Amino acid sequence: MGLKLGPEGFPRKGEVMDPIWLLLLLPLxxxxxxxxxxxxxxxxxxxSAAKPLSEPYVxxxxxxxxxxxxxxxxxxxxxxxxxxxxxxxxxxxxxxxRRRGEIEKATQIHQSLISRAGITPEQKSLVLFELxxxxxxxxxxxxxxxxxxxxxxxxxxxxxxxxxxVQIYESEREWERAIAAAKALDKIGSEPLAPQIAQFxxxxxxxxxxxxxxxxxxxxxxxxxxxNRNCARAIILRGxxxxxAGKHGxxxxxxxxxxxxxxxxxxxxxxLVQTSAESxxxxxxxxxxxxxxxxxxxxxxxxxxLADFLLQSGRAExxxxxxxxxxxxxxxxxxxxxxxxxxxxxxxxxEVSGDYQLMRNVAGRLLADRSGYECRFCGFQGKSMHWQxxxxxxxxxxxxxxxxxxxx
Ligand SMILES: [Zn+2]
Numbered sequence: 001m002g003l004k005l006g007p008e009g010f011p012r013k014g015e016v017m018d019p020i021w022l023l024l025l026l027p028l029x030x031x032x033x034x035x036x037x038x039x040x041x042x043x044x045x046x047x048s049a050a051k052p053l054s055e056p057y058v059x060x061x062x063x064x065x066x067x068x069x070x071x072x073x074x075x076x077x078x079x080x081x082x083x084x085x086x087x088x089x090x091x092x093x094x095x096x097x098r099r100r101g102e103i104e105k106a107t108q109i110h111q112s113l114i115s116r117a118g119i120t121p122e123q124k125s126l127v128l129f130e131l132x133x134x135x136x137x138x139x140x141x142x143x144x145x146x147x148x149x150x151x152x153x154x155x156x157x158x159x160x161x162x163x164x165x166v167q168i169y170e171s172e173r174e175w176e177r178a179i180a181a182a183k184a185l186d187k188i189g190s191e192p193l194a195p196q197i198a199q200f201x202x203x204x205x206x207x208x209x210x211x212x213x214x215x216x217x218x219x220x221x222x223x224x225x226x227x228n229r230n231c232a233r234a235i236i237l238r239g240x241x242x243x244x245a246g247k248h249g250x251x252x253x254x255x256x257x258x259x260x261x262x263x264x265x266x267x268x269x270x271x272l273v274q275t276s277a278e279s280x281x282x283x284x285x286x287x288x289x290x291x292x293x294x295x296x297x298x299x300x301x302x303x304x305x306l307a308d309f310l311l312q313s314g315r316a317e318x319x320x321x322x323x324x325x326x327x328x329x330x331x332x333x334x335x336x337x338x339x340x341x342x343x344x345x346x347x348x349x350x351e352v353s354g355d356y357q358l359m360r361n362v363a364g365r366l367l368a369d370r371s372g373y374e375c376r377f378c379g380f381q382g383k384s385m386h387w388q389x390x391x392x393x394x395x396x397x398x399x400x401x402x403x404x405x406x407x408x
Pocket of ligand 1: 397
């Protein structure tokens with residue numbers, strides 16, 4: 001790291017910052033810009049008496065935004081020589097320490113800034129917000145929460161405080177509080193939070209389901225669907241609760257809604273539909289679901305489920321004909337692999353030639369390890385379904401990976 005630090009953790013005069021440090025300044029600049037913009041909106045063209053951000057600092061951020069890292073480096077290095085006591089430079093350093101995981105140093109900087117002489121109330125709020133971020137990163141969630149609740153009273157920090165509060169309540173799995181904070185944020189923020197609040201309601205529904213309180217679970221699932229009719233998780237939950245109440249026909253109808261709302265999630269419910277169809281002794285209900293699902297989804301596992309169903313129903317010839325046609329028309333390796341598998345299983349004497357076995361094994365290897373789930377936002381991959389991505393913490397961005405290899 002190019003930046004050398006003095007005894008108090010601050011850069012020594014004349015030292016040059018590493019470009020990576022400069023990149024890390026950006027989030028603070030965004031927040032500072034946001035506060036500035038908010039203030040400008042409230043006060044029109046009149047600037048407050050508070051000292052504006054230093055001109056070199058703003059210039060460096062502009063250079064960074066245009067990927068002119070060398071220019072930004074020159075400006076900030078000069079700023080460190082001339083203004084190393086300025087509030088924004090110290091705040092930037094605090095942010096950098098926090099992002100490097102040096103939370104103690106970040107906290108020390110921010111705590112020392114609070115008691116600084118001449119600091120304006122708005123600057124103090126900015127420092128307190130940074131301190132709340134330090135506590136959040138350090139896992140001191142109660143302390144962070146208390147600071148943010150205090151800061152949220154000020155209109156300038158309301159949105160930013162609520163945003164971090166939602167994250168804190170998510171970490172604590174305090175869903176009721178998360179709902180309240182997200183609702184408040186939804187009213188003043190720029191992005192709609194109804195889909196996220198629907199996920200919090202689903203968390204409460206699942207908690208109630210585990211506790212055996214089906215009425216509460218149903219109420220929560222319905223609330224989630226009112227917030228977001230495309231919420232696959234709420235649709236799946238609603239169907240499960242109907243099936244638990246013995247209303248299998250309604251459950252299948254609910255899960256079939258995914259055909260219109262979220263076709264990529266249809267395979268997630270195919271086993272549930274099959275079980276409910278069996279409970280109703282209505283095999284056609286499952287067959288009908290699969291046909292409707294196959295018509296709107298590219299997930300080849302649905303076709304394989306249909307072939308399996310035909311085989312289990314003693315309709316082997318129909319299953320083979322279906323797989324043959326599907327493999328031919330769509331060039332599907334999955335279809336061909338299953339066809340070869342059926343032929344091998346139907347040939348206990350081993351008359352099927354070794355070449356067939358070889359083809360089946362090669363196709364199987366090509367298809368292996370391609371199943372699982374993937375986040376549409378950050379690309380995180382895993383073997384199990386997460387409603388909140390473990391990588392980027394976004395909700396409802398994880399979908400099944402399509403296990404598809406086309407031969408044509
Ligand atoms: Zn992600």
